[in-house]
Amino acid sequence: MAVTFDGINKQIILPSTGSYSVQIDLYGDWKEWVALTDNAKFFPAFDTTGGDDVGSGEEISPYFFLRTDLGWQIKAPEQDGDVIIRGNLFPRVAGQSMFLPSTGGFTVLISQNVSAQSLTRTSANGGGLSIVDVKRAIRQSISPKDKAVIMNKAR
Secondary structure (H helix, E strand, C coil): CCCEEECCCCEEECCCCEEEEHHHHHHHHHHHHHHCCCHHHCCCCEEEECCCEEECCEEECCEEEECHHHCCEEECCCCCEEEEEECCEEECCCCCCCEECCCCCCCEEEEEECCCCCEEECCCCCCCCCHHHHHHHHHHHCCHHHHCEEEEECC
């Protein structure tokens, strides 16, 4: 369920309803997109902070900022349904909308599931988790309560 990027219109386009990890599906896909051909010519879509080691096997949780100050927004998919954005995603400029509605009369409910933690624990041997491990853990953590914060409802 890879997202697509429109550098000219500064849009991150969600292909379908469902659940998206900020770190893997948005930021990770953007990093891969930037590395292709000449996509680095476009303004960056994200800033990040976090991941710094603070000792005792803990690190600061990752936070991602959508570069709304540069015009980037996330476009809802062209189908009815729910979208859950999982992870610490915030607009670069507080109060600016991060989401664009779908076109064509679809109704999409976009909600966010952000972490209240500021620290995360790394594995005991110092190594990180694989992307497969991270995706599996994210899928297992989704519950009906994850839909608590309504960010946007396209009409």
